[in-house]
Amino acid sequence: MRRSEGDARVLEAERLPPRLADLEEPPARLYLHGELPRGPAVAIVGTRRASELGLQFTRKLAGDLASAGVAVLSGGAEGIDTAAHEGALAVGGVTVVVAPAGFNRPYPPKNAGLFRRVVDAGGAYLSLLPDDVAATRGIFFARNGCLMALAHAVVMAEAPVSGGTSNASKWARDLGRPLFVVPYAPGHWQGAGCIEQIRLGARPVHRAQDILMLLEAAGLRGLPRPAVEPTQLPLPISGMDPVLEALRAGASHADQIAEQTGLSLAAVQQRILTLALSGVLVPGPWGSLKLVTS
Secondary structure (H helix, E strand, O other), X not given: OEXXXXXXXXXXXXXXXXXXXXXXXXXXXXXXXXXXXXXXXXXXXXXXXXXXXXXHHHXXXXXXXXXOOOEEEEOOOOOHHHXXXXXXXXXXXOEEEEEOOOOOOOOOHHXXXXXXXXXXXXOEEEEOOOOOOOOOXXXXXXXXXXXXXXXXXXXXXXXXXXXXXXXXXXXXXXXXXXXXXXXXXXXXXXXXXXHHHHHOOOEXXXXXXXXXXXXXXXXXXXXXXXXXXXXXXXXXXXXXXXHHHHHHOOXXXXXXXXXXXXXXXXXXXXXXXXXXXXXXXXXXXXXXXXXXXX
16 A cells, blocks of 8 residues: 555555445545544435534434444535534544545535544545545546445435435445435425435435444444543533634634634534523524624
8 A cells, every 4th residue: 555645545456445346437546544444334415505404413313323333424515414524523433534535625625624633533534536636527426436335324314306415326226225315394495305215215214223223134233432531521601611702703613613622523512502502602504603692
């Protein structure tokens, strides 16, 4: 195994993940930061323009899967993908970004900090492109194929009828990966793609246990996971609260607060929940946060 530009390991030939052999045309090489998981893995995908309800469900589902020792895979995009990675990190779990761009040219750029935390937490950043190469238009569908091939099961958390997520679901069906979708009410355009996938034979999912039962039936059990540290407990509300101070200084997302304060993402997310329940802040679109009082 040789090194590419930067610190990425180049995976070629027998070093490539064996599950990629299910692809009709597997990639010749991949570029890896961190470590790929050894146990079962579930891909969670969905729209970039996710609803707040979809984001909350995704974080909870990813956290429950990661707590059970299952690696959470996603593509690193805004919306559902980001929520999947954050949900796994929040419980000290393992998550993998299967990316359309090199590590030094992250897509989207705003998730660069998230990708570093994924690797630092024991997960991985896996790309079809070398570290310094940006995403190209044609790379996304190939990335979706790799993401689906690596997964033992796939979850469509929220998606319209057309778009990148529908391409990922087609890969899942073609590769024979069990496809779960979150059911939505008719008329919910962000979940219309999920309704369509149920019509095509996908399984509705309401909780992580639905997926864990399928994995266990296939002989796949999650790996033991370290306990979450006590330092990740919510902080008391006070005038010098570091989370409040970060928000007042301009931070608007949990990952930005974590970077500014040095707190774990889990501590920040638990603190945000406490502040929201206390009426101090309200969640906005795309996972943004807004202070009610300053």
